[in-house]
Amino acid sequence: MMGAVSLPPPSSRASFSSQETTRERIQTEAARLFVASGYHGVSMREVAEAVGVTKPALYHHYADKEALFLAMLDGALATLARLVEHAGQQQGIRAQLDTLIRDLLDTAPEQRVGLQLASELRHVSPERRAAFETEYRRVWMGGLTALIEAAVERGELRTDLSPATLTLALLAVLYPLVSGPGARQPQQTAQALLSVYFDGAGPR
Secondary structure (H helix, E strand, O other): OOOOOOOOOOHHHHHHHHHHHHHHHHHHHHHHHHHHHHOOOOOOOHHHHHHHHHHHHHHHHHOOOOHHHHHHHHHHHHHHHHHHHHHHHOOHHHHHHHHHHHHHOOHHHHHHHHHHHOOHHOOHHHHHHHHHHHHHHHHHHHHHHHHHHHHOOOOOOOOOHHHHHHHHHHHHHHHHHHHHOOOOOHHHHHHHHHHHHHHHHHHO
């Protein structure tokens, strides 16, 4: 049996909470600035001013602009991981993808920011960019492919196309839901796209 976990004193817990709140504010303001001005158009001084902290305080949380930028992308990737996990808890590929699409629509504004930030990834160091791209492929692409592979094994999807190809087709369906301006009827659009994915676009 595991021993009891010792909690920090209340003052320490309050400090941790305060730090998390500050980090959230930093990432929110930094995301707004990066989306508006691009990676090279934003300085750490501007981020500090937008948040209302000093530059030393900002550097206490993030070592440099790259670290802050990648932390925001890591946050977006963590959200995608949670969506894949939630979808995987459903029974059957149709229920899984229906859940995934509904969750994507619920987080669409956040996903659009993530896509805009990802378009600036070319500006970070090659090593950090490669590390993030590897993690993205593992979490998002790998997570979706795992759902598709399991569905193929259960006989729920066609077997004449590879799971990798079926995953690319799924991404083509998902991308319009979180890119560009939102659809006027997002749920109806999502269900129509899902129907095309499963049933094709031919006359019925």
